[in-house]
Amino acid sequence: MNWILPEGAWLGFEGLAAPLQIIRGLGGGTQGQVYEVELEGERLALKWYLPACIARDGGLEQRLVASIRTTAPNDDFLWPIALLRASPASRPLIRIRQESFGYLMPLRPPAYVGASEHAAGRLAIGLRQVLRACFCLSDAFHALHLAGLCYKDVSLGNLFLEPGSGSILICDNDNVAVDGADHGAVLGTPGFMAPEVLLGQARPGADSDLFSLAVLLFRLLTRHDPLKGQMELAIRCLDEPARRRLCGEDPVFIFDPVDARNRPDPIEHAAALITWPIYPRPLQALFVQTFCRGMKQPSRRALTGQWKQELARTLDRRALCPACDQENFQASGAQALCWSCASPLPEPITLSLPRGAVVAGPDNELHLHHFDALAGEDLRRPLARVVAHPQDHRRLGLRNLSTAAWSAEAPDGRAQPVQPGESCSLAALARIHTPEGPIAVQRPTRPSPAA
Amino acid sequence: MPFPDVKLANRPLHFLYLCDCSGSMAASGKMQALNQAIRQSLPGMAAVARDNPEARVLVRAVRFADHAAWHIEAPTPVEQLEWRDLQAGGITAMGEALKLVAAALQTPPMEVRALPPVLVLISDGQPTDDFSAGLESLLRVPWAQKSVRLAIALGHDADLEVLQRFIGSEPATAGRSPRRPLQASNATSLAQYIQWASTAVVGAASMPASRVSETPLEPAAGNIPLPDLPPTVLDPTDDVGPLVW
Numbered sequence: 001m002n003w004i005l006p007e008g009a010w011l012g013f014e015g016l017a018a019p020l021q022i023i024r025g026l027g028g029g030t031q032g033q034v035y036e037v038e039l040e041g042e043r044l045a046l047k048w049y050l051p052a053c054i055a056r057d058g059g060l061e062q063r064l065v066a067s068i069r070t071t072a073p074n075d076d077f078l079w080p081i082a083l084l085r086a087s088p089a090s091r092p093l094i095r096i097r098q099e100s101f102g103y104l105m106p107l108r109p110p111a112y113v114g115a116s117e118h119a120a121g122r123l124a125i126g127l128r129q130v131l132r133a134c135f136c137l138s139d140a141f142h143a144l145h146l147a148g149l150c151y152k153d154v155s156l157g158n159l160f161l162e163p164g165s166g167s168i169l170i171c172d173n174d175n176v177a178v179d180g181a182d183h184g185a186v187l188g189t190p191g192f193m194a195p196e197v198l199l200g201q202a203r204p205g206a207d208s209d210l211f212s213l214a215v216l217l218f219r220l221l222t223r224h225d226p227l228k229g230q231m232e233l234a235i236r237c238l239d240e241p242a243r244r245r246l247c248g249e250d251p252v253f254i255f256d257p258v259d260a261r262n263r264p265d266p267i268e269h270a271a272a273l274i275t276w277p278i279y280p281r282p283l284q285a286l287f288v289q290t291f292c293r294g295m296k297q298p299s300r301r302a303l304t305g306q307w308k309q310e311l312a313r314t315l316d317r318r319a320l321c322p323a324c325d326q327e328n329f330q331a332s333g334a335q336a337l338c339w340s341c342a343s344p345l346p347e348p349i350t351l352s353l354p355r356g357a358v359v360a361g362p363d364n365e366l367h368l369h370h371f372d373a374l375a376g377e378d379l380r381r382p383l384a385r386v387v388a389h390p391q392d393h394r395r396l397g398l399r400n401l402s403t404a405a406w407s408a409e410a411p412d413g414r415a416q417p418v419q420p421g422e423s424c425s426l427a428a429l430a431r432i433h434t435p436e437g438p439i440a441v442q443r444p445t446r447p448s449p450a451a
Numbered sequence: 452m453p454f455p456d457v458k459l460a461n462r463p464l465h466f467l468y469l470c471d472c473s474g475s476m477a478a479s480g481k482m483q484a485l486n487q488a489i490r491q492s493l494p495g496m497a498a499v500a501r502d503n504p505e506a507r508v509l510v511r512a513v514r515f516a517d518h519a520a521w522h523i524e525a526p527t528p529v530e531q532l533e534w535r536d537l538q539a540g541g542i543t544a545m546g547e548a549l550k551l552v553a554a555a556l557q558t559p560p561m562e563v564r565a566l567p568p569v570l571v572l573i574s575d576g577q578p579t580d581d582f583s584a585g586l587e588s589l590l591r592v593p594w595a596q597k598s599v600r601l602a603i604a605l606g607h608d609a610d611l612e613v614l615q616r617f618i619g620s621e622p623a624t625a626g627r628s629p630r631r632p633l634q635a636s637n638a639t640s641l642a643q644y645i646q647w648a649s650t651a652v653v654g655a656a657s658m659p660a661s662r663v664s665e666t667p668l669e670p671a672a673g674n675i676p677l678p679d680l681p682p683t684v685l686d687p688t689d690d691v692g693p694l695v696w
């Protein structure tokens with residue numbers, strides 16, 4: 001790589017009191033190069049733009065300044081911190097003649113990897129983590145849209161995942177602008193762009209973000225593209241005009257309940273056929289809403305709040321198959337079979353809460369939104385977690401992750417305290433009283449088929 | 452539990468180098484510079500291929516001197532590619548090289564479904580055989596018509612007109628453009644162009660990049676919008692005086 005900023009050098013920038021050291025180049029893209037830098041003992045990332053990019057995008061500097069002023073919608077954005085221009089003394093050290101600038105942002109920790117690693121199937125990640133990443137993504141866009149902003153360039157390339165937890169980071173926030181205030185050059189990334197934007201009928205904004213968000217969620221959940229079915233197989237050379245037809249002029253969702261022209265091919269598109277049935281109907285319905293009616297009617301697309309709610313509920317339904325241990329998310333009540341090994345799934349123990357129900361599966365968590373109607377779905381601060389007994393994995397307990405003691409009530413009415421950090425066995429309990437509200441332990445009414 | 456082990460659907464992206472190995476390439480270290488430039492570009496190319504799971508990047512190379520011959524005949528996944536040095540010597544059978552590539556782009560052996568192929572022609576002189584006949588047979592092949600064709604002119608003796616005919620019609624606006632032969636006058640600029648072709652162009656042909664509206668990107672080639680050319684980075688090693696071909 002030809003680095004524009006010399007690695008190892010100390011550079012001065014206008015508006016920065018101290019010089020900044022260029023530690024090393026991290027990567028280059030179409031717009032610029034990104035460096036790891038150190039400023040007063042702190043490691044940050046610096047994106048430096050190519051002159052061609054600045055020339056093309058007249059509103060870039062103004063947008064960055066506005067973003068820096070508004071601050072990040074939440075912690076999942078690698079949000080611009082400061083706009084940098086080289087000081088006159090450092091100017092000769094920059095290896096391009098044309099004037100350019102850059103911005104500082106937080107450095108992505110090494111545990112976060114590009115979402116394309118998951119798309120390529122190279123990441124060891126579980127379904128729970130993928131669903132959590134999808135929730136975080138919806139949550140981040142929820143915060144962004146509520147702030148009146150839009151992102152415009154949602155794609156796999158701008159998302160990073162931490163496979164262990166399903167945490168995310170969103171980079172390339174330099175196209176963010178006030179929704180509807182049209183001063184940006186970016187249109188989006190084909191494959192993720194809403195049809196009306198691809199066809200030049202609309203400018204990117206919050207409504208087109210909702211389409212792109214749904215594509216990204218679909219790709220994370222299925223490892224497949226929502227528009228690549230039979231109609232893609234009919235294309236020999238997948239070039240620009242072909243993509244325009246497939247994603248703009250005649251886009252058909254591969255699982256459109258009515259239009260069957262673009263069904264997945266059993267061999268070429270096996271990923272979609274295997275993964276789609278894993279997800280419960282209400283979650284599938286949001287994709288159908290966005291990719292069928294919402295395909296042509298931007299105002300009909302599923303909203304970030306709907307995605308948050310359905311993704312959180314899907315996680316609440318998580319149950320492990322007793323035969324193969326794989327994660328299942330089917331609605332309770334139905335006579336369900338494991339999607340992976342086809343064994344019948346026993347009816348699980350369920351924790352019934354003032355706002356919803358959570359299946360007692362290891363690692364499933366209770367949050368404030370399960371108790372408080374006014375609390376939005378938030379997975380960051382669990383109040384309780386289902387834990388498997390260290391000696392007997394079939395015995396499940398509930399760990400108190402809150403700061404207040406609970407009172408656990410046995411079927412005979414006797415109560416016992418559960419201090420923060422302690423767990424109580426679900427087998428022996430009828431109800432748990434917490435300051436947030438009651439947790440009722442519901443055991444299956446009929447004996448499970450596996451027992 | 453792991454996410455289901457499902458295979459992502461992908462398409463092959465054929466990338467072909469057509470390398471001039473005529474005797475003149477032996478002068479001023481041009482042959483060595485080309486070997487180095489390609490070898491150095493491979494890790495970056497492999498990284499782009501990794502980041503584009505929808506594409507399977509497969510590399511081949513043709514060498515031409517007295518005759519044209521495959522230097523790498525089997526389409527090779529870029530991460531498995533080992534670049535053996537090309538040797539210079541002979542005349543410039545460029546037309547024959549185009550015929551060889553034309554045959555390779557027929558279906559079969561080409562897949563029915565693929566991404567637009569990328570052809571990179573590198574030369575420092577004039578063809579000594581029937582270039583027009585070679586070009587004609589190449590451009591009769593549908594996959595060649597759909598291909599992204601780039602040319603790198605080494606030094607001042609390269610035949611820019613011939614290279615332009617390989618690329619296709621010249622852009623209307625003046626100035627540096629990937630729709631014109633890229634003129635490499637030293638080893639540094641050659642390495643930059645090879646790196647650009649094997650990373651930015653491969654990226655553009657395999658997975659669409661962000662689009663901007665205001666000024667259109669470089670004119671499309673093979674129905675693919677081409678990325679910006681690399682900026683002219685002032686090379687600190689240039690200070691000692693680059694070897695100019």
Ligand SMILES: Nc1ncnc2c1ncn2[C@@H]1O[C@H](COP(=O)(O)OP(=O)(O)O)[C@@H](O)[C@H]1O
Binds near residue numbers: 029033105157
């Ligand atoms: N905050 C960051 N911390 C670490 N690496 C980053 C950060 N932002 C971007 N990168 C890396 O820098 C490279 C180029 O980034 P990107 O901004 O996406 O380029 P472009 O938008 O020009 O394509 C990518 O490899 C990306 O992973």
Ligand SMILES: [Mg+2]
Binds near residue numbers: 029158
């Ligand atoms: Mg980017």
